[in-house]
Amino acid sequence: LTGAPISKMSSHAPSLLRTAEIIAVGSEMLGATRLDTNSLFIADRLAAIGIQLVAKSVVGDQRSRLTELCRGALSRADLVILTGGLGPTDDDLTREAVAEVLGRRLIEDPAIVARIEQRFARRGLPMPSINRRQAQVLEGARSLENPNGTAPGQVAEHGSQVIVLLPGPPRELQPMLDALCQQTLAPRAGGARIYRASLFVTGRSESHVDETVQPIYSTWRGRTPPIETTILAAPGQIELHLSLRGTDAAEAETTLGAAREQLVAVLGDDVFSTDGASMEEVVGRLLHARGFMLAAAESCTGGLLLSRLTDVPGSSAYVAGGAVTYSNELKTELAGVPAESIATHGAVSEPVAVALAEGIRERTQAHVGVGITGIAGPGGGSPEKPVGTVAIAVATPLAAARVRTFVFAGGRAQIKLFATQAALDMVRRALA
Amino acid sequence: LTGAPISKMSSHAPSLLRTAEIIAVGSEMLGATRLDTNSLFIADRLAAIGIQLVAKSVVGDQRSRLTELCRGALSRADLVILTGGLGPTDDDLTREAVAEVLGRRLIEDPAIVARIEQRFARRGLPMPSINRRQAQVLEGARSLENPNGTAPGQVAEHGSQVIVLLPGPPRELQPMLDALCQQTLAPRAGGARIYRASLFVTGRSESHVDETVQPIYSTWRGRTPPIETTILAAPGQIELHLSLRGTDAAEAETTLGAAREQLVAVLGDDVFSTDGASMEEVVGRLLHARGFMLAAAESCTGGLLLSRLTDVPGSSAYVAGGAVTYSNELKTELAGVPAESIATHGAVSEPVAVALAEGIRERTQAHVGVGITGIAGPGGGSPEKPVGTVAIAVATPLAAARVRTFVFAGGRAQIKLFATQAALDMVRRALA
Numbered sequence: 001l002t003g004a005p006i007s008k009m010s011s012h013a014p015s016l017l018r019t020a021e022i023i024a025v026g027s028e029m030l031g032a033t034r035l036d037t038n039s040l041f042i043a044d045r046l047a048a049i050g051i052q053l054v055a056k057s058v059v060g061d062q063r064s065r066l067t068e069l070c071r072g073a074l075s076r077a078d079l080v081i082l083t084g085g086l087g088p089t090d091d092d093l094t095r096e097a098v099a100e101v102l103g104r105r106l107i108e109d110p111a112i113v114a115r116i117e118q119r120f121a122r123r124g125l126p127m128p129s130i131n132r133r134q135a136q137v138l139e140g141a142r143s144l145e146n147p148n149g150t151a152p153g154q155v156a157e158h159g160s161q162v163i164v165l166l167p168g169p170p171r172e173l174q175p176m177l178d179a180l181c182q183q184t185l186a187p188r189a190g191g192a193r194i195y196r197a198s199l200f201v202t203g204r205s206e207s208h209v210d211e212t213v214q215p216i217y218s219t220w221r222g223r224t225p226p227i228e229t230t231i232l233a234a235p236g237q238i239e240l241h242l243s244l245r246g247t248d249a250a251e252a253e254t255t256l257g258a259a260r261e262q263l264v265a266v267l268g269d270d271v272f273s274t275d276g277a278s279m280e281e282v283v284g285r286l287l288h289a290r291g292f293m294l295a296a297a298e299s300c301t302g303g304l305l306l307s308r309l310t311d312v313p314g315s316s317a318y319v320a321g322g323a324v325t326y327s328n329e330l331k332t333e334l335a336g337v338p339a340e341s342i343a344t345h346g347a348v349s350e351p352v353a354v355a356l357a358e359g360i361r362e363r364t365q366a367h368v369g370v371g372i373t374g375i376a377g378p379g380g381g382s383p384e385k386p387v388g389t390v391a392i393a394v395a396t397p398l399a400a401a402r403v404r405t406f407v408f409a410g411g412r413a414q415i416k417l418f419a420t421q422a423a424l425d426m427v428r429r430a431l432a
Numbered sequence: 433l434t435g436a437p438i439s440k441m442s443s444h445a446p447s448l449l450r451t452a453e454i455i456a457v458g459s460e461m462l463g464a465t466r467l468d469t470n471s472l473f474i475a476d477r478l479a480a481i482g483i484q485l486v487a488k489s490v491v492g493d494q495r496s497r498l499t500e501l502c503r504g505a506l507s508r509a510d511l512v513i514l515t516g517g518l519g520p521t522d523d524d525l526t527r528e529a530v531a532e533v534l535g536r537r538l539i540e541d542p543a544i545v546a547r548i549e550q551r552f553a554r555r556g557l558p559m560p561s562i563n564r565r566q567a568q569v570l571e572g573a574r575s576l577e578n579p580n581g582t583a584p585g586q587v588a589e590h591g592s593q594v595i596v597l598l599p600g601p602p603r604e605l606q607p608m609l610d611a612l613c614q615q616t617l618a619p620r621a622g623g624a625r626i627y628r629a630s631l632f633v634t635g636r637s638e639s640h641v642d643e644t645v646q647p648i649y650s651t652w653r654g655r656t657p658p659i660e661t662t663i664l665a666a667p668g669q670i671e672l673h674l675s676l677r678g679t680d681a682a683e684a685e686t687t688l689g690a691a692r693e694q695l696v697a698v699l700g701d702d703v704f705s706t707d708g709a710s711m712e713e714v715v716g717r718l719l720h721a722r723g724f725m726l727a728a729a730e731s732c733t734g735g736l737l738l739s740r741l742t743d744v745p746g747s748s749a750y751v752a753g754g755a756v757t758y759s760n761e762l763k764t765e766l767a768g769v770p771a772e773s774i775a776t777h778g779a780v781s782e783p784v785a786v787a788l789a790e791g792i793r794e795r796t797q798a799h800v801g802v803g804i805t806g807i808a809g810p811g812g813g814s815p816e817k818p819v820g821t822v823a824i825a826v827a828t829p830l831a832a833a834r835v836r837t838f839v840f841a842g843g844r845a846q847i848k849l850f851a852t853q854a855a856l857d858m859v860r861r862a863l864a
Contacts, residue, residue, distance in 0.1 A: 232460045311844065412743065
């Protein structure tokens with residue numbers, strides 16, 4: 001039975017494919033510079049047909065480790081996808097390793113040899129003899145055509161499981177996987193897919209968010225199908241990711257929408273995004289909706305606030321620009337901060353932050369002005385104003401200027417990022 | 433023996449640590465968007481002390497799969513490093529999974545509880561009770577201090593093997609791993625280490641650099657030990673990385689230094705860094721050496737140039753600040769660009785770039801002025817000035833202002849980055 005051609009699978013009424021593992025083969029992905037990015041594409045395509053990726057591994061071109069990882073994956077997942085190691089050279093070992101694990105022979109397919117020969121002939125070249133190895137197919141497996149390269153893929157049944165071999169180069173792997181998902185994997189995945197929702201939260205710690213949402217999560221545990229939840233601390237924000245396996249798109253969206261509303265109800269306006277939009281996109285939409293232009297005078301963030309806002313396409317509709325006022329002289333020259341105010345309160349102070357926000361707003365004729373002044377470190381801190389102290393002010397036509405002083409932890413890059421996130425969040429709350 | 437404190441390891445004369453596996457824990461890294469980048473840092477640091485990474489895996493927050501992968505890794509590698517899953521919440525399972533695999537208990541360490549409580553107290557908060565979980569330490573393991581977060585790491589001996597638990601956030605993991613490598617892992621790795629050198633090149637394509645250096649690389653192939661070479665296209669720069677395994681530091685440094693000089697001889701002043709320094713650090717050093725202050729007027733880069741320069745500690749000594757002149761009005765108001773010049777030549781033009789550079793230099797009294805104006809896209813392009821067109825000018829006291837027009841390929845973020853890299857490189861060449 002294990003040797004039966006894959007095309008007969010449906011007549012065996014096999015069990016559903018629900019879980020998958022990926023093994024990427026290649027020593028180059030174990031160094032300090034290169035990651036296995038194929039797994040992102042594969043995870044996306046599998047999720048779309050309701051197959052959940054449960055683990056993934058990278059292994060070098062070393063046969064014993066590869067066979068062990070392959071055995072492990074087959075002990076856990078319904079579907080095992082190997083990528084890479086299908087080239088013509090001696091260190092391309094995936095075919096041999098899988099043959100060993102499945103206890104099958106490799107058989108040369110003359111049709112594949114002919115296709116590879118034609119490929120070389122089109123470039124006026126004879127096929128190097130080492131490329132014959134690429135025509136070796138697992139007994140009972142089906143080969144998958146590769147329009148973009150010499151290495152065909154392979155798909156084999158192993159009891160109720162499926163094992164797939166794909167070439168490593170993305171432009172060869174991607175069309176092959178798309179065809180395989182449509183023709184072979186989707187019909188075996190039961191018609192369900194994974195639906196997702198996310199909420200991004202700011203101004204709370206991960207444990208604070210978790211404590212708040214735990215009682216809600218726990219009421220979801222009993223439902224069928226379950227809503228899977230993940231909480232994640234990203235730079236400047238806490239992310240809640242929900243996912244649900246289902247066959248009815250409308251029903252899944254309704255369920256996730258209701259779940260999202262439950263979370264928003266307890267987290268309130270600390271939730272700044274419910275559609276995956278970044279903070280700079282959310283603020284951009286609010287500015288755009290009101291027809292407001294924004295300007296900023298940045299000291300310790302050095303231009304990062306305006307750079308983030310202008311990362312969003314179309315931001316010229318609501319970003320006027322502003323000033324980077326690293327020196328005290330420029331705070332006065334470009335943003336009109338009174339020199340006395342700096343002398344009296346210090347450059348890092350709430351009055352100076354307000355003067356920066358109001359000064360740049362006036363100078364640029366923008367509706368919204370933001371002022372940021374702080375100590376990004378590592379030098380410049382004092383007992384009263386330690387490294388990480390940042391005063392942020394936001395001036396709008398809607399109310400009196402708001403100002404807050406934060407003390408951020410971390411290195412220079414983190415303090416800059418956290419300060420811009422806090423400033424954007426203050427703009428968001430002022431405009432909401 | 434397995435329960436003995438790690439500090440006694442050397443007295444057991446254990447076998448050398450030669451191979452390592454990494455297991456990254458977290459469902460968020462199994463989706464379609466996020467990769468495990470910690471493994472790159474870990475691979476780099478292990479290579480530096482002569483330990484080879486032989487496989488790495490990512491597994492979700494699912495205990496049975498995690499324990500299986502952990503058992504598998506322990507069956508193959510001398511050193512197993514787990515990252516992530518040390519948070520305070522229910523789905524942080526790494527401690528429990530490793531305890532199960534090693535057959536040890538978890539014991540709450542009151543000193544760690546106190547440290548976490550202090551961390552919260554500094555922010556004026558009580559410790560949430562769930563954070564107590566982070567004080568659970570494997571029987572016989574040593575905990576590793578985490579100055580940047582609440583989760584301590586752990587290191588435990590298991591026969592002749594070592595197992596390490598590190599927190600997932602890079603800024604927590606990195607200093608912890610560096611300390612662990614130096615104090616605990618390097619002494620057990622046999623004394624050989626990997627010596628490295630790098631050159632960063634700008635203004636040439638990867639294949640152009642590769643063609644130029646291939647003849648030199650090939651003369652190195654025969655030598656013992658070999659110089660390993662990698663060429664890498666990073667955003668805005670091509671990097672050449674050389675490495676050499678050896679036990680004699682002086683000899684290795686001499687060999688690598690000579691190799692580096694051979695490469696610089698053929699690549700000339702397109703090499704901007706031979707010590708790993710970033711472009712913004714290199715430019716900062718040149719400004720500092722001449723006692724110059726820099727100011728910039730940025731349009732399409734939206735503040736990114738000044739933000740990059742001010743990412744470097746101590747940059748207030750040579751960065752005055754500047755203006756983000758997204759609108760035409762602000763180009764005139766903040767950088768003194770004549771409105772006629774914009775009307776005649778268009779906002780994206782060499783005369784306007786020069787006027788931005790000279791205007792901001794005059795306005796801020798800085799020595800060096802940079803002007804950037806361009807079309808970051810996706811909208812705003814035309815047949816004569818397509819998306820990616822950027823005019824950059826640099827004015828210094830040393831010579832007449834220089835100006836160039838580039839056409840960069842890529843999305844909005846790439847075009848912004850490439851434009852700042854080109855501008856910094858023009859400053860570098862003007863000051864060199």
